[in-house]
Every structure is written in C-alpha cells, then in structure tokens.
Amino acid sequence: MKKELNVLFLSRHCCIRVVKEGLALLNAGVNVYFLQARVQNPEFMRVLPQMSFWDSEAELRDKLAGLTGFDVIHIHNEPSWIGTVAKQVRPDLPVIMDCHDLNSERTGEHNDEEDEMVAAVDGFITPSQGYAQHINEFYSSYKPVETIYSLCNEDFYWDRFPAGDAVPRVPGIVYEGGITADDNHPHPYRDYREVTRQLTGMGIAFHLYGANDRWNAIYQDLGAYTYPLLPYNAMLRSLTRYDWGFVGPGMTHRAFDHCMPNKLFESMAAGIPVIVWKAQEAAEWVKKYNVGVVVNRIEDIAKLTPDMAAEHRKIVRSQKFTMENQVGKLLKFYEQFVGA
16 A cells, blocks of 8 residues: 555545544544535534535536545445546546445335446445445445444543543433434334334333434333434443443334444444344344344343343443454555555
8 A cells, every 4th residue: 555545535424434434544644535515423523634515416526526636535325426426527536435325225126326326436335244245246246345344433432431421320221323203204214113112111211312303202202211412422421321222223124134333333332232123234243242132022122131231231341343443454445446
C-alpha cells in the first residue's frame, strides 16, 4: 500500500457506520474526505476533519468531477444510484460500494437502480457474511467482496466513559434503532408494537431509544419506556444501565436473516449482553462469543433471570470487538484496487 492513502467517503446520510469506519481509518493515518448530503449524527461534524456537502445529483456530479488527489472512492448506500454516478463521473478511480442495505436482500427481487450500481462499481464491502454471499449468488458477481462488521470504535466503549458519566442501573431490556407504528411502512420489520405488547404483558420492562421521536406516544401507550433522541455517545452511556439489549426484527422478516446490525455492536460497546430473536447471522455470532442468548419465542425471554444477565455481562465486558481491529483487513481490500 502506498505511504499516504487518500480515500473519498461518499454517502447521502453519513450514518454511524460511515463515521465508525472513517474514524478508524483516520486513526490509522489514512486521509479520509467525507462528502454527503447530511450527517445523521451531527455531533460528529466536529470530529470529522474534512467534509463537503451535496444537495442534488447535478451538484454531486460537479463535486466529484472537481475533487482531485484521491486513490479510491468508498461509497456507502443507501441510495445505490450514487455508486453508478461516481463511476460515470470518475472512471479513472476505483469505486467500492459499502452495501449497508440492499433492496434485493430485503425483497428478493431486482430493481434497476441496484442492478446498475452492481454492474458499475469495482468491488463491494458488506456488513455481514450473509450480504457477501447474497451479492455473489443473487448477482452472480465475480467482483471482490469483503465483510467489515459495524463494530464500534475503541473510544466508544463503556470503559472509556468518564467516571462521572456513570448512570444508575435499571432492570429490563433496551432496543435502540429504527421504529415505526405505520401499518403501511415499507420496512415492516421496524414495527415493534407486537414485541412491546408481549414483553410488557409478561411484566418485562421494555425501553426504546428510537431513531426519531415520532412514535414514542404510541409505544408509551403500549407500556414501553421511551426516550428522546440523544447524541450518540449519550445514547451509548444510557444503554449501560440495562440488563439486555434486544437484537431482532419487530416481526419475522428476511431482512434480518443476514443482518449484523449496529445495535448488536452498540450493546457490546455499552457492556451489556443481548437477546437475539429471529436474526440468523447475529444469533450465530452471539453464540460463538457467548455474549448473550438466542430465543426462538418472545415468551422464552420470561425465563431469563437477573443472574443470567449478570453472568453474560461479565463475559461481554471481558472482551472487545472494535472497528480498529478491522482496519488492516479494510486496507488490504483497498490494496487490490489501489496497488502497492
């Protein structure tokens, strides 16, 4: 790998996976420039050193044409069309698509936008082994694929929190991430109303940190404890108080079969074990490292005891899974496109 590597991170939302990977690369001495329409967690704008914004496809094309000095364009979907545009505008550079979400994985069907992206880009990074397998099989792709889990950075871990930031313990299960209460939502697996009904019906405290506050009142009426949107590090600190993190869909859905979601690794960073339900690859990973339990039925959660939570908490806090530990693998993947 050349001494100085310059990487353009292109996305629409600059979500937390973008931040995690970008910070780890920056700490490894890689020069990363962030180009996006918005930053999902605006508090990170103060720590990402170089960035620019685009509002439309036309503006994106202009900026891509004018930016110079980069060795590789690392794109984060969704949307997928930005990968096609990047290769059209900069055919001189390797373009890698980091497939956060693929419609074909969620639906099992082709769509033109994603098909065009897969044909255009030079390689893929995936958040799970299942996604890597999907690209190879669904698209019969011959292009290089590497899996980089959405692990948290070392600085995000519970033992890096200032001592004065300790929060009192609270019993129960916590879920953080996207939620909805819309019967017509395009992603029905984000509807946790039935899970909430079942847990609260068994007398289990269920705490929700949604990606927005829109649905909080509905979930409160179902008996859940809901909280306002928090800055990322404050959210992680709050997670430390609970017995278990919940990893799974609101209802059985193929989108979770090959999913290794951020919430799994954020529970690890917060030092709490997880309960995995209907999430195949995540379940295999959790069983491998013994950092939680896998249940086949929501009703089985009632069998979990405080002692089980405490024992798994010790195991979680005895090991770390960090994004920094994956940087070498990511740089090696770049190397086959950039050269030595």
